[in-house]
Amino acid sequence: MALYAAVKPPPDNPWYALLYTTAQVIGFLLLLAITRAEGYGTWRGAFRSIYTGGLGRREILYAFAALGAAFMLWWPINLMLSALGMSWPKWGYSTSGLNAVPVAIWALGAAFFEEGFFRGYSMPRLNKAVGTAGALLITSAAFAAIHLRFGPALSVYIFFWALIAGGLFLYTKSTWSCFLYHAANNVIVDFLIYGR
Template sequence: MEISKKIHISKMTYMGLFISLIGFWLLAGAFYSTAAILGADLESPWSALIYTTAQAVSFAVLLKIAVAEGGGFASIYFGGLTPRKIGTATALLAAAIVLYYPLDLLFSQAGLPPDNFGYRSGGLGLVPVALWAVGAAFFEEAFYRGYAITRLISLTNSPLLSYAVSIFFFSAIHLIFGVRLFLYILTVWAPLVTVTFVITRSTWATFYFHLVNNLLVNFVT
């Protein structure tokens, strides 16, 4: 599967783009609202799995759409993971981490409020956080890189526009954690994971990038 390879575009593809860019996030919001009404403890680390469940449901629907397009799973996750691709992803993730600190300091000096992101817990609470970290990396790379970029390129014939749309919507779902994180992802993190995708031509490489990032954020920093 090539990033620029033409994919059969149908009405279902537009539904797939909606699901991958924002639909899954709206579904997660509906799940959280329902859980709150039912009296669930949304402060518990286990509540993180509500998001993972919404992503899994959305991915199942997206996979059916990909099959109908004639591609299936291999049209969303492709490219493999070689030592060279791991090295590329690692180097670009390191750049994203290094750039976070001066940019966050700049945002602080500008008076932007601090972010509130990540799940911190101990004991059995580590289990749902780990599942959330893996799930967010796997599903979001499928949504924003594997599906959205490839379909948008086929639809618009403009790789740069496709990258920009993916970066914007991916960044936008993080606004819930604060403006600082949104701006950092918009200007640094999402562009660098997209560069990883373009260089490696692999969704597995961006999954690795995203997974290592999530594990560092939730279990190391």
């Protein structure tokens, strides 16, 4: 977010989305270093402590069921926010031609790094400190907060979206399932809903 504030990228140029992805790569490498220092030894051990579980048929099924629930939840939340005078922002990058490349990297990169941090790293550690419900609420609120640049209405929806992601993690014990949920969401949103 600070990088975006400093650079002030033009909102219609998808290549600037790679700034966010670059910052996330750096952040994820720092997270791996922190995880190693916590006692997970190797880089591989640190990665496996964050990206837990598998991605078998069960995890794939639950990821898409969660995504369906998240999309069904959008309508009542949109009605409620509209009644309160909050509207959804108009944003989205051009996804035509080569512009699809940075949008795809951004969509998949954000899913990978954000799920690694919020579900794979933060939830298990917060669970030990504040319990399951506390971990779920804190990570969902933090996840919604980093999406405030898309507007407050969308951040309200994203809080509930993140509760579903957290529930998926708690149920499947798989960061990979959460990554699939998030990646599929981002591809649909960035290419089909908001893409131009």
